[in-house]
Amino acid sequence: MVAQDPHDPYFIDFPQRVRAVQAAMAERGIDMYLGSRLRTLSWIAGAFCPWRSFIIIPPEGLPTVFTFVIDASRVADDSWLDEDHVLGYAPMGGQDQVSVISEMIDGYLNGGKVSIGIETGMGSYTPEGHLTHFEYEQFSAALPDARLVNAHDIVDALSVIKDTGTINRFREASRIVDIGQQAVYDAIKNSAYLGMTETEISGIATYAMRKAGSEFEWTFTGGNEIASGYRTGLAGGACTPATRRKLQAGEPLMVDLHAMFMLGLGDHSHNYLLGPASARQKWHARNFVDLVAKCLGAYRAGISPTSLADEMLAYCEEQGFAEYMVPGFEHGIGLMGDEWRIGMNDGPFPYWTNPEHVYRPDEMVICAIQYACPEEAIGFRYENPILISEGGCEYLSKYPLEIEEV
Amino acid sequence: MSETYQYLSPEWTQEAHRRLREELTADKMKYVTSSMVTHYKNCPDGKDHSLFYKFVKGVIEELSLLEGKPPKAEFIISGDYEVFASISRAELGARSALMTGRLRLKGSMVKALGLSAVVDRMNKVLATIPTVY
Numbered sequence: 001m002v003a004q005d006p007h008d009p010y011f012i013d014f015p016q017r018v019r020a021v022q023a024a025m026a027e028r029g030i031d032m033y034l035g036s037r038l039r040t041l042s043w044i045a046g047a048f049c050p051w052r053s054f055i056i057i058p059p060e061g062l063p064t065v066f067t068f069v070i071d072a073s074r075v076a077d078d079s080w081l082d083e084d085h086v087l088g089y090a091p092m093g094g095q096d097q098v099s100v101i102s103e104m105i106d107g108y109l110n111g112g113k114v115s116i117g118i119e120t121g122m123g124s125y126t127p128e129g130h131l132t133h134f135e136y137e138q139f140s141a142a143l144p145d146a147r148l149v150n151a152h153d154i155v156d157a158l159s160v161i162k163d164t165g166t167i168n169r170f171r172e173a174s175r176i177v178d179i180g181q182q183a184v185y186d187a188i189k190n191s192a193y194l195g196m197t198e199t200e201i202s203g204i205a206t207y208a209m210r211k212a213g214s215e216f217e218w219t220f221t222g223g224n225e226i227a228s229g230y231r232t233g234l235a236g237g238a239c240t241p242a243t244r245r246k247l248q249a250g251e252p253l254m255v256d257l258h259a260m261f262m263l264g265l266g267d268h269s270h271n272y273l274l275g276p277a278s279a280r281q282k283w284h285a286r287n288f289v290d291l292v293a294k295c296l297g298a299y300r301a302g303i304s305p306t307s308l309a310d311e312m313l314a315y316c317e318e319q320g321f322a323e324y325m326v327p328g329f330e331h332g333i334g335l336m337g338d339e340w341r342i343g344m345n346d347g348p349f350p351y352w353t354n355p356e357h358v359y360r361p362d363e364m365v366i367c368a369i370q371y372a373c374p375e376e377a378i379g380f381r382y383e384n385p386i387l388i389s390e391g392g393c394e395y396l397s398k399y400p401l402e403i404e405e406v
Numbered sequence: 407m408s409e410t411y412q413y414l415s416p417e418w419t420q421e422a423h424r425r426l427r428e429e430l431t432a433d434k435m436k437y438v439t440s441s442m443v444t445h446y447k448n449c450p451d452g453k454d455h456s457l458f459y460k461f462v463k464g465v466i467e468e469l470s471l472l473e474g475k476p477p478k479a480e481f482i483i484s485g486d487y488e489v490f491a492s493i494s495r496a497e498l499g500a501r502s503a504l505m506t507g508r509l510r511l512k513g514s515m516v517k518a519l520g521l522s523a524v525v526d527r528m529n530k531v532l533a534t535i536p537t538v539y
Contacts, residue, residue: 083514083517088516088519092504093505094484095504103512
């Protein structure tokens, strides 16, 4: 159990988060909340829960996490919750996840007709953690007097705006990522990249970031995403887990690094031209850098993903490189497990970003720009967590924006 | 010939308590302070019975036999009389009985894992009691 210190720059008032959820439950007539998404577990328990986990939030008092017993003590050690509120489940009589959770819920409800908030839906992110159909049926059968209602939007709404401790965790994760980027540059400069593979680049960055305190290269997409040559130019290649491909002169290199600090996520992509670079390659690189600079200058409260995309794509068209742009400029971000969708589930396509979502101060997104020219085997990616403010934004990775020829 | 005891009789319970205290030191009991109930369903008399164990710093301070609904305890292990009898006769392992769902555990699984060796030791001692089932 981690002691809570309000003076710690990374302090998050988890009990207040629980009370906010409980207040929303009361407003909606929900007696219990059964969370199952990774983002919910991170946001409330403050611990990384890689195994299938659940969190029960009663109408008042502390929540209880249930995770696979092999990891339960570690989760309790990392969480602000004590070991009586982080329990394990296992394939044993009375201890499987449905039995042990239903029993606890039953104990709170005293057998009355009740409403239980659950988290269901669909996601483009595999580890999202929605309640499965089988789990739904099992809990329904085990709690026959309960009505299971979808209530994930309670946590979603409360987690959109980031508090200071969360923002500071992201700042630190970005500082660590910048150390990884520097280590990669130091390793590849002066043609030292010759003979290296993408996986080796990933390892160099990982070692530097771990030394600096990173807990995890957190993405489900393969940790550090390194692409070289034609792989940088895949139009549908926004995630490029490193391969054994060797870096070669005259090719582009994309270095997309990920670090995690107290569940805050660093995510910064930097690009290189492995010399000698052609004039055409440099033209592509200039296009991309100019666009990223313009995009970073455009973020502020009051705009939406659509208005930003319209503005950026108009610029690309004007400059003559619109055909190389993937028409999206950001994705959502929060503590570990909260990735991809921006804002709430209130757009035209369920469980996708609402393109008309209007940014507010202290929202965070990953500015994510993909430039792909497959026919010339060249592409670039930019990613950087940004914190939106009234008049602009703070980009958390401070690594210089440029595409160096090395 | 040594005396035999009827399983779950007051005499058997008394003998079990005596042997457990005598053979399991506080060290072997991992200095545990806790409480446990083994709840026997479908006993030969048609009723449910429970054994209530109270551990204080590794000493089994109380072992009592109760009838009907199980009392509150940190851990409750419940199952059919026959399953428990099989375990006491060393025909079935307690872990196997739990893993196959023939026994049900109520209580923190994490804490229970830490005490499984203690329960194994207790079961071994109980298995030495000359018992009629």
